[in-house]
Amino acid sequence: PAVYYRTVHTEPIQSLNISTVQPFSSTNYFNNIDSSKVPPIFLSARQALYTRYAPKDWHNAQLTNYLASDKICAASARLRSDAIGLAHEKDEQAFKNNFESSRHIAEIINDIEYWESELEKTKDNMKRKIDDVEFIQREVKRLLSETEKPLRIVQENLYEREKRQGIDLVRDNVERELIREVDTIELSQQKLRQMLERLGFQNALNFAGLHELERDVQDKSRARVLDSAAHNIQTTSSGIKFYEGIEYVDNTISVPESWTRYTQENIRRAVAGISQSDELLSATNQLMATIYDDIWSQWNHVNTSLENRLQEEKVAKNKIQSHLEKIRHEIVDVEQTIEFLKKTIADQEAFLQVAQTRLETRNRRPNVEACRDSAMLRLIQEVHDLHAAIADLYGKLRQEENALQLLLRTQSTLEQDLEIKNNSLSIDSEKVMSIRRTFIMGAPEKSLVTSVSFSQPHDLITV
Structure with missing residues (x-):
């Protein structure tokens, strides 16, 4: 391919955008006043014809290869020695691990046999006791039926309070007390049912x-058989094989502590069931008295919280109405300001038209x-000033329009919040408080709980 040259700036005889294929043209050399020296054109090409490496370089390269070979051989020898040592070490470790695993399995088998023996003793000592407490049982059933009335309420x-809307659908103190009341009643019902089971179905509990x-x-017997079989497996046993990834399979559902605790709990429940019958009468009397007082007390706590919440909602409603009135007045003022700015911009644009027409x-x-x-x-200065003034006015106009939009959104939010507050007041006062003015749960018979004193009469909180 042709080599293209361009004329230098010292003698611009030809245009710089014209190429030439005349490398020896006199127009391509600097004049005498330029001190720069141009190197020969074909010097690099001539140098490429000669050898690029010296004999010393060749010998050095060979010596480097020899040294590298010696180092690699030495490293390989060390690696072989380390591999043999590692094999012996891992072999000893495998024997040790197998011994430790066998020892741990043997310990587990001993633990299983111990608890299996304890369970057998407890099972043999299980007896059935039933006390005739039919009258108390009927009273417990009646009290259990009475708890359904406040629970339904x-x-x-x-x-009804789930019908609250928006931000008023909050877990306030009333809701927490109502949930606590549900928990109290359900817990009381659970205790009464448990007492009924203890009174009427002691045989079933046993x-x-x-x-x-x-x-x-049965589980421990099966586990003992499996652990014994695992303990007897050796490297010479038949049937052993690889189970890839078995070490990552974890189908356990307990740990040693929970495993022991599970059996202890079974034994404890069995022993407790044997001695429960002697304590049923006094426990039943105390339970009924406590349940009645707890439910009545929580009923009053809910009423107190509900009255406080009604006051809060009324105060919030009044504040919203006040802020809404301020927002509406401010919206009117901002709209007037926007109209004034638009008129001012129109006046400024008229002056701008005059100035630009004069210039034209x-x-x-x-x-x-x-x-x-x-x-x-x-x-010209007048045009610049008018442009700047109009830009400032438009900027202020956009700010006012943004402020107006924000005010309108705030107004909408407050109006919506006001509707929400009215809805909440209607729910809490008309649909909740109206049915909680009277406590409708009957107290248990005093003659059955002579050892317990009720705090009657229960005066309801004045609402």
């Missing part, structure tokens, strides 16, 4: 405890009369 209260003991014994008219002056005189300079 509090559930209806929670259902049988359930016995069933748990038998199942625990004076630009048609002929020849030397087109003078950049003081009038023209003043008109």
Whole structure:
């Protein structure tokens, strides 16, 4: 391919955008006043014809290869020695690990045999005791039925309060107290049902405890057989094979502590079931008295919280109405300001049209009369000033419009919040408080709980 050259700037005889294929043209050399020296053109090409490496380089390269070979051989020898040592070490470690695993399995087998023996003793000592407490049992059933009345009311209260809207759908103190009341009643019902089970179905409870003991014994017997089989497996045993990834399979559901605690709990429940019958009468009397007082006390706590919440909602409603009135007045003022700014911008644009028209008219002056005189300079300055003024006014107009939009959104939010507050007041006062003015749960018979004193009469909080 042709080599292209361009003329230098010292003698621009030809245009710089014209290429030439004449490398020896006299126009391509610097003149005498330029002290730069141009190197020969074909010097690099001539140098490429000679050898690039010296004999010393060749010998050094060979020596480097020899040294590298020696180092690699030495490293390989060390690696072989380390590999043999590692193999012996891992072999010893494998024997040690196998011994430790066998020892741990043997310990587990001993633990299983111990607890299996304890479970068998407890199972043999399980006895059935039943006390004839039919009168107390009927009273417990009646009290259990009475708890359904306040439970239905509090559930209806929670259902009605779910109809609150927006931000008022809050977990306030009333809701927390209502939920606590539900928990109190349900916990009381649970205790009463448990007491009924203890009174009427002691045999069933004992049988359930016995069933748990038998199942625990059966599981431990199966586990003991499997652990014994695992303990007897050796490297010479038949049937051993690889199970890839078995070490990552974890189907355990307990740890040693919870495993022991599970059996202890089964034994404890069985022993407790044997001695429960002697304490049923006094426990039943105390339970009924406590349940009645707890439910009545929580009922009053809910009423107090509900009254306080009604006051808060009324105060919030009044504040919203006050702020809404201020917002509406401010919206009117901002709208008037926006109209004033638009009129001012229109006036400024009229002045701008005048100034620009004057400039355009004076630009048609002929020849030397087109003078950049003081009038023209003043008109130009006037145009710049008007542009700046209009830009400032438009910026302020956008700010006012943004403020108006924000005010309108705030107004909408407050109006919506006011509707929400009215809805909440209606729910809490008309649908919740109206059905909580009277406590409708009957107290247990005093003759049955002579050892317990009720704090009657229960005066309801004045609402």
